[in-house]
Amino acid sequence: xxxxxxxxxxxxxxxxxxxxxxxxxxxxxxxxxxxxxxxxxxxxxxxxxxxxxxxxxxxxxxxxxxxxxxxxxxxxxxxxxxxxxxxxxxxxxxxxxxxxxxxxxxxxxxxxxxxxxxxxxxxxxxxxxxxxxxxxxxxxxxxxxxxxxxxxxxxxxxxxxxxxxxxxxxxxxxxxxxxxxxxxx
Numbered sequence: 647x648x649x650x651x652x653x654x655x656x657x658x659x660x661x662x663x664x665x666x667x668x669x670x671x672x673x674x675x676x677x678x679x680x681x682x683x684x685x686x687x688x689x690x691x692x693x694x695x696x697x698x699x700x701x702x703x704x705x706x707x708x709x710x711x712x713x714x715x716x717x718x719x720x721x722x723x724x725x726x727x728x729x730x731x732x733x734x735x736x737x738x739x740x741x742x743x744x745x746x747x748x749x750x751x752x753x754x755x756x757x758x759x760x761x762x763x764x765x766x767x768x769x770x771x772x773x774x775x776x777x778x779x780x781x782x783x784x785x786x787x788x789x790x791x792x793x794x795x796x797x798x799x800x801x802x803x804x805x806x807x808x809x810x811x812x813x814x815x816x817x818x819x820x821x822x823x824x825x826x827x828x829x830x831x
Contacts, residue, residue, distance in 0.1 A: 647680050649756075652743045657729045657761065658684065659745050660717065660754035673752060675719065676777065684756055686715055688777035696723075696772040702806035704764015705730055705790045705797075705815075709824050712786035713759040714778040723772035724748035725765040728799055732790075732818070733760040736827035740818075742799050749773075760825040764792060766801045788823065789815040 650659040660681075662673045674680070676688070696703070705728070708714050718727060730742040745755050746768070757763050765774065792801065792808070794817050 647674065647677070649683065652745075654729070654731055654738045654741055654743050656758045657743045658756040660756060662752055662754065664752055675754070676717075681717075684715075686717065686756070686779055688717070688779055690778045690781050692776050692778065694774045696767045696774065697770060698807055699767050699770050700803050700805075700807055702764065702766040702792050702801060702803065702808055702812065704728065704812065705762035705792055705794075705799075706764060707732065707762045707788055707823070707825075708780070708783055708786040709788055709822070710759075712780055712783040713825070714780040715759045716757045716763060716776045716778050717754050718747065718757065718763070718765075718774065718776040719752070719754040720747040720749055721773045721775055722749050723767065723769040724750070725767050725772055725774065726802060727755050727765040728763065728801075729755065729757040730762040730764075730797055730799065731760070732762050732823050733825040733827040736760075739827070740797050742797060744799070760827070762790060764799075766803055766806060788821065790818045790821050790823070791815045794818050
């Protein structure tokens, strides 16, 4: 398993070792000793299904003190996954990193606390899995507009399929996002 750096030092791409032969393949999706450098201890495991290509989910996060770090992956289909630094005072504040995650490439994406998260489906029929280091907390659940010009994520779609929650999400400037750089480092 290799943990690869991105342009935002805290965000990582995880490339698992895949062992295959004529019968199929095997890989580890979680190993505490191998993920030790991430200081990540999962508490909840989630899965979502998205039926249509061009569906955008995000940008989502949970407020402190219920913030979540996540390790995400795709087990069917493909997505462009995005992490956005929402930590006020961070040297990478409002910068974002994207990576293609697919059943074929088997990559995982580590999104630390203090980051917003979203993805757009690149295929129909996407199964998306993620481990979170904190439980879901409805009162802490937040979202910001996927097309917020202050962030400028290039999603690669002009007319995405959105939930009502994502259609009505506020701009970051109108959000009560409470992440502060250095608080948990």
